[in-house]
Amino acid sequence: xxxxxxxxxxxxxxxxxxxxxxxxxxxxxxxxxxxxxxxxxxxxxxxxxxxxxxxxxxxxxxxxxxxxxxxxxxxxxxxxxxxxxxxxxxxxxxxxxxxx
Amino acid sequence: xxxxxxxxxxxxxxxxxxxxxxxxxxxxxxxxxxxxxxxxxxxxxxxxxxxxxxxxxxxxxxxxxxxxxxxxxxxxxxxxxxxxxxxxxxxxxxxxxxxxxxxxxxxxxxxxxxxxxxxxxxxxxxxxxxxxxxxxxxxxxxxxxxxxxxxxxxxxxxxxxxxxxxxxxxxxxxxxxxxxxxxxxxxxxxxxxxxxxxxxxxxxxxxxxxxxxxxxxxxxxxxxxxxxxxxxxxxxxxxxxxxxxxxxxxxxxxxxxxxxxxxxxxxxxxxxxxxxxxxxxxxxxxxxxxxxxxxxxxxxxxxxxxxxxxxxxxxxxxxxxxxxxxxxxxxxxxxxxxxxxxxxxxxxxxxxxxxxxxxxxxxxxxxxxxxxxxxxxxxxxxxxxxxxxxxxxxxxxxxxxxxxxxxxxxxxxxxxxxxxxxxxxxxxxxxxxxxxxxxxxxxxxxxxxxxxxxxxxxxxxxxxxxxxxxxxxxxxxxxxxxxxxxxxxxxxxxxxxxxxxxxxxxxxxxxxxxxxxxxxxxxxxxxxxxxxxxxxxxxxxxxxxxxxxxxxxxxxxxxxxxxxxxxxxxxxxxxxxxxxxxxxxxxxxxxxxxxxxxxxxxxxxxxxxxxxxxxxxxxxxxxxxxxxxxxxxxxxxxxxxxxxxxxxxxxxxxxxxxxxxxxxxxxxxxxxxxxxxxxxxxxxxxxxxxxxx
Numbered sequence: 001x002x003x004x005x006x007x008x009x010x011x012x013x014x015x016x017x018x019x020x021x022x023x024x025x026x027x028x029x030x031x032x033x034x035x036x037x038x039x040x041x042x043x044x045x046x047x048x049x050x051x052x053x054x055x056x057x058x059x060x061x062x063x064x065x066x067x068x069x070x071x072x073x074x075x076x077x078x079x080x081x082x083x084x085x086x087x088x089x090x091x092x093x094x095x096x097x098x099x100x
Numbered sequence: 101x102x103x104x105x106x107x108x109x110x111x112x113x114x115x116x117x118x119x120x121x122x123x124x125x126x127x128x129x130x131x132x133x134x135x136x137x138x139x140x141x142x143x144x145x146x147x148x149x150x151x152x153x154x155x156x157x158x159x160x161x162x163x164x165x166x167x168x169x170x171x172x173x174x175x176x177x178x179x180x181x182x183x184x185x186x187x188x189x190x191x192x193x194x195x196x197x198x199x200x201x202x203x204x205x206x207x208x209x210x211x212x213x214x215x216x217x218x219x220x221x222x223x224x225x226x227x228x229x230x231x232x233x234x235x236x237x238x239x240x241x242x243x244x245x246x247x248x249x250x251x252x253x254x255x256x257x258x259x260x261x262x263x264x265x266x267x268x269x270x271x272x273x274x275x276x277x278x279x280x281x282x283x284x285x286x287x288x289x290x291x292x293x294x295x296x297x298x299x300x301x302x303x304x305x306x307x308x309x310x311x312x313x314x315x316x317x318x319x320x321x322x323x324x325x326x327x328x329x330x331x332x333x334x335x336x337x338x339x340x341x342x343x344x345x346x347x348x349x350x351x352x353x354x355x356x357x358x359x360x361x362x363x364x365x366x367x368x369x370x371x372x373x374x375x376x377x378x379x380x381x382x383x384x385x386x387x388x389x390x391x392x393x394x395x396x397x398x399x400x401x402x403x404x405x406x407x408x409x410x411x412x413x414x415x416x417x418x419x420x421x422x423x424x425x426x427x428x429x430x431x432x433x434x435x436x437x438x439x440x441x442x443x444x445x446x447x448x449x450x451x452x453x454x455x456x457x458x459x460x461x462x463x464x465x466x467x468x469x470x471x472x473x474x475x476x477x478x479x480x481x482x483x484x485x486x487x488x489x490x491x492x493x494x495x496x497x498x499x500x501x502x503x504x505x506x507x508x509x510x511x512x513x514x515x516x517x518x519x520x521x522x523x524x525x526x527x528x529x530x531x532x533x534x535x536x537x538x539x540x541x542x543x544x545x546x547x548x549x550x551x552x553x554x555x556x557x558x559x560x561x562x563x564x565x566x567x568x569x570x571x572x573x574x575x576x577x578x579x580x581x582x583x584x585x586x587x588x589x590x591x592x593x594x595x596x597x598x599x600x601x602x603x604x605x606x607x608x609x610x611x612x613x614x615x616x617x618x619x620x621x622x623x624x625x626x627x628x629x630x631x632x633x634x635x636x637x638x639x640x641x642x643x644x645x646x647x648x649x650x651x652x653x654x655x656x657x658x659x660x661x662x663x664x665x666x667x668x669x670x671x672x673x674x675x676x677x678x679x680x681x682x683x684x685x686x687x688x689x690x691x692x693x694x695x696x697x698x699x700x701x702x703x704x705x706x707x708x709x710x711x712x713x714x715x716x717x718x719x720x721x722x723x724x725x726x727x728x729x730x731x732x733x734x735x736x737x738x739x740x741x742x743x744x745x746x747x748x749x750x751x752x753x754x755x756x757x758x759x760x761x762x763x764x765x766x767x768x769x770x771x772x773x774x775x776x777x778x779x780x781x782x783x784x785x786x787x788x789x790x791x792x793x
Contacts, residue, residue: 018268021304028299050274051304054296058308062299069437085278087289087311096444 008034009073011041016049024052028059028070037068042075048082057091072096110397111152112205118145119198120466126190127469127485129182136176142190143172149197153204161200164219168193170226180225189225191470192218254285256343257315257324262336263307270334274307277335280327285317314342400496403457410446410453411740414644417446418737418761450738454641458493461539461548464502465490468510468537475514481533482521483514488538494546495641498618502548502638505611509550509634510535512608517554517632527629529553545662546640551633557626559583566592584626588612616770619645619741619755621663621720637662647739647768649760650716650730652697653705656766658758659728661736663718663771672711685715685727692717695774696729700753707731720771728769737761741768 008031013020031038040056060070072079072095083092125142150165171189174180196218199210223229259281263274281287292310302308315324321339328337424432424439465487472485518524518533525531536551559580566572566586586592590609612622620638639645647658648667666687676684676691683694694715698706707713715727739758755770 016273018305025299025302025304032299048275050307050309051268054307054309055299055302055304057293058296058302059299061296065298082275085275085282085289086309087278087291093445093448094441096448 007069008036008038009041010038011043012045012052012079014044015047016045016052018051021049021051021055025055025059028055032059032063032066032068035066035068037063037070039071039073042072042079045076045079048076048079050082050086053079053083053086053088056095057088060091060095070095108156111156112201113397114152115149115201115205116463118148119194119201120463121145122194122197123466123469124462126187126194127466127487129187129190130469139172139176139182143169143176146172146193146197149201158200158204160215161197161204164193164196164200164215164222167219167222167226167228168197170228171222174226186225188473189218189221191473193222195470254316254318255321255341257313257317257321258340258342259313259315259324260310260336260338260340261313262310264333264335265306267331267334268307269305272331272334274309274311274335277327277331278311278313281313281315281324284319284323285315287316288314398456403453403496407453407457410450411644413446414450414738414740415759415761417443418739419763420761421737422761447738450641450644454495454644455493457496457641459496459499460491460493461499461502461546462487462490463499464506465537465539467503468506471507471510472514472535475511479514480520481514481518482531483518483533483535486534486536486538488536489540492539492541492546494638498546498620498638501614501618505614505636506537506548506550508608508611510537513550513552513554513632513634517552517556519555523555541640546638548636548638549633551631553631556628556630556632557584557587557624559628562586580626584624587624588622616755619660644738645741645756645758645768646736647758648716648736649734649766650697650714650728651732651734652701652730653703655701655703656734656760656764657697657730658739658766658768659716659718659771660768663720665717665719665725667714667716667733669713670711670715675710683710685710685717687717687727690725692725692727694727694729697769698729700774718771726771726774728771728774739766739768 010024010027010031013024028038038059045052056070056072063070072092075083075092075096080089080092083089122142122145125138125145128138129142146165146168150162150169153159153162153165171180171193175182175186180186192214196210196215199208200215202208203210261274261277261281267274278289290312292312293308295308295310296302297308317323321341324337324339328339331337421439421443424435427435429436469485472483475481476483513535514533518535519527519529521531524533530553534551534553536549538551539546539548541547563572563578563583563586566583566589567574567576569591571586571589571591572578587608588611592609615622615636615638618638620636623635623637624632625635626632645658646661648661648664650657650659670685674686675694676686678684683696685692685694694710696706696708696710696713697703698708710729713729713731714733715729716733717725717727719725737760739760741756742758753770753774754767756768758766758768760766
């Protein structure tokens with residue numbers, strides 16, 4: 001295994017609408033193909049959706065398959081609550097990164 | 101402890117909450133709003149106290165609560181008028197109710213004359229004069245509206261919710277459906293993610309999750325079906341009744357009690373309901389009611405044990421982090437990742453432990469209504485109390501100790517801050533003085549402010565009195581801020597200090613001492629003619645502190661990160677020596693006193709030259725800005741606070757001790773008193789100088 005790549009950083013959109021999800025998916029795929037773990041800055045997620053969380057979780061699984069990580073940085077209260085309401089609070093707990 | 105004693109203890113705990121609620125309700129009745137809800141809430145609280153008192157044979161309390169409840173019943177039925185006399189009766193009634201509970205619990209005898217006067221007043225107002233005193237008819241439950249006690253039988257449903265491929269493109273977020281179901285009762289949610297594809301195959305517009313929800317709800321099945329019908333064929337919803345209505349939960353006096361949960365400041369709050377204007381909201385019926393959250397009473401010692409264990413975990417984690425620091429990060433990626441995760445989990449655990457101990461400040465704030473009413477009578481002033489943020493939560497120990505300092509502050513604000521009515525009118529002010537008591541969480545602190553719109557600190561008189569008492573040299577040139585802070589000095593608090601009633605500084609040294617003991621700080625801003633604002637900065641938790649670890653000689657000192665403005669290694673040009681003993685730091689256009697810790701605590705082997713040291717610039721609330729001189733910075737880490745006073749003695753300049761990650765002990769600095777002791781020392785050594793802190 002060569003030198004580990006630097007961790008990339010993406011800012012999550014404030015609203016989890018479907019258009020934003022397509023853009024986010026493309027950005028995540030780019031990092032995945034580049035072999036780069038990613039920190040998702042979730043500070044400003046005001047209106048999360050099931051689509052957003054499903055995308056994060058699918059990405060986390062795919063990244064993990066390549067020994068890479070997807071971490072959430074400073075998840076907003078709204079995002080934490082959405083995780084909880086979707087029954088995914090346990091997943092959230094393993095996803096949160098130490099504040100950078 | 102026998103079972104009955106245990107039940108009685110729980111009843112008294114419940115009485116504290118109920119009487120707190122009653123005080124809030126009476127205070128609300130003073131306002132301009134519709135009184136119905138406050139009257140009903142007060143009725144319910146008194147009714148619950150009466151029920152418990154009767155069950156435990158506490159006759160005096162039961163008799164008094166009965167008269168109180170009967171008067172409330174007349175009020176809510178419109179058979180008595182809610183005028184000032186009625187309000188006075190209610191205020192007195194709640195006070196006496198509290199005294200009677202304390203009498204029954206602690207054996208502290210309630211003042212008989214006050215009890216009899218209040219009981220007589222309530223009986224007369226309730227039209228009970230003809231009823232024998234021992235008679236305590238119980239009102240019908242339905243009539244009593246005992247909303248906090250009436251348990252509605254619930255049904256358990258299992259709901260299977262499987263979104264179809266078109267659900268999200270139709271504008272319906274599954275999250276909203278789940279929240280709509282959650283609004284109907286208590287839920288347990290299991291998610292099925294078996295169909296979630298890899299990222300590359302994921303269509304973001306299709307929901308691949310499905311859910312099984314167990315719902316305990318008093319709502320009829322039709323309410324759930326209504327959600328299902330609105331989704332039409334966009335999703336599959338199967339509803340199954342798994343358990344028929346449950347019997348009522350145990351009544352008052354058992355170890356479990358169902359209460360409304362307060363807003364929690366120290367934990368991640370639940371989100372607001374989905375915005376009504378969102379496209380999908382139209383597909384979801386509005387929540388039917390607020391959902392009661394089950395609560396469990398836990399003995400405080402058990403909570404303290406939990407807190408101690410979390411503390412030990414933090415120390416162990418810090419130890420592991422230090423050990424790992426010497427390892428190669430590339431070779432031990434997994435270990436570092438695990439340490440990061442453990443660190444986050446411990447932080448979450450610490451937050452959870454903190455939130456468990458947290459109580460809303462309304463427990464304290466609600467007591468001030470009656471006190472202000474008494475002070476209005478005593479001073480002839482009219483006061484309006486505005487309370488904000490009383491749902492802010494803070495450690496129970498802090499809540500328990502806050503009452504006294506806040507009482508001092510309120511007394512001072514009313515006695516000497518807010519002017520007499522005629523003076524206010526002459527000054528063009530509202531004749532009714534305003535006291536604003538507010539609280540909010542800012543990071544790891546809770547800030548409580550008490551603001552009045554009075555005349556502000558009378559600096560001329562305060563300075564004159566301080567000079568008379570020898571607290572300040574006659575030729576001292578003090579800033580306005582320094583003069584204002586004189587009121588916190590020990591020895592300034594005397595009854596003849598500013599006015600004939602009590603000094604502006606009465607008890608303020610004790611206020612600062614109490615707040616400092618809790619790891620907090622006090623600040624003061626006063627504007628002549630406009631008023632004074634006191635600010636209390638209190639830690640959310642008394643047990644865990646974020647601190648900067650510094651080293652001086654061979655000793656470690658910790659500085660709370662909350663007061664640190666900047667740390668720097670100063671160039672020689674930034675050090676200004678007014679005289680050999682008083683080096684100053686020229687920093688951002690101002691002169692900041694340098695405090696060498698080595699000199700303050702007589703530490704050998706420390707770096708003496710400030711230009712070879714690190715200066716940590718701190719700004720304690722209400723205190724003097726200082727540049728604390730240390731040899732070096734080690735790093736920032738959360739530490740577990742250990743009481744110095746309990747294990748050793750109180751030391752000016754130090755607030756507590758801790759154990760660092762490597763097992764070595766360290767002392768936690770207390771910047772406000774550090775500044776003070778420094779100032780006093782300077783006063784003795786050289787030029788007389790008053791330290792504001």
